[in-house]
Amino acid sequence: MSNDIRWLVESKRRPNIPPIHPGDRVKVSVKAKEGEKERTQIFHGVIIRMRKGGNNASFTVRQVAYGIGVERTFFLNSPYVEKIEVVQHGDVRRARLFYLRGLSSKATRAKLKAKTKVVGQELLVGEEISIEDQPELLEVQPEPEEGEKAPE
Structure with a gap:
C-alpha cells in the first residue's frame, strides 16, 4: 500500500x-434509530471474531439473551458505534x-x-495491621557498616 493511501486510511480511523x-x-453502545427518535442501545457479550482490514475492520459479539444466542457484527469505524467498553x-x-x-x-x-493480575494479595488476606500498634515499625534502624553484625 502506498504511503498516500496509508495516510488517508489512518486519518479516517x-x-x-x-x-x-x-x-x-x-459493552458496545450503538445508536438505534426508531422512527424519528434516536436512542443508545447497549449490547453486552463476548468477542468471538475480529476481522482486520483498515477502515473495514469489524468484530462479532455473541450474547446469550433468554437462552437464545444472539450474534451481532459491528464495524470498528462505524458512526453508529458510539463507544466500546x-x-x-x-x-x-x-x-x-x-x-x-x-x-x-x-x-x-x-x-x-x-486475565487478572493479583497484586499485593498477601496484604488483603490477613488481618489489618496498624502502625500505631507496632512502634518497632516506626523506628528506623541504622544500617550496619561493613564488618559489623546486623542487630537481630
Whole structure:
C-alpha cells in the first residue's frame, strides 16, 4: 500500500477505540434509530471474531439473551458505534471462538479464563495491621557498616 493511501486510511480511523481481542467481554453502545427518535442501545457479550482490514475492520459479539444466542457484527469505524467498553479481558488461545456457539452460558464462562493480575494479595488476606500498634515499625534502624553484625 502506498504511503498516500496509508495516510488517508489512518486519518479516517477513530481515535477512541480501545484495544480489543477475541475472548474479551465488551459493552458496545450503538445508536438505534426508531422512527424519528434516536436512542443508545447497549449490547453486552463476548468477542468471538475480529476481522482486520483498515477502515473495514469489524468484530462479532455473541450474547446469550433468554437462552437464545444472539450474534451481532459491528464495524470498528462505524458512526453508529458510539463507544466500546472492555469489561473483562479474556485469555483464549484461538482467533475465532466459534466453538462457543455450542456451549451453554455457564460452560462459556468456564472456557473463557479472565486475565487478572493479583497484586499485593498477601496484604488483603490477613488481618489489618496498624502502625500505631507496632512502634518497632516506626523506628528506623541504622544500617550496619561493613564488618559489623546486623542487630537481630
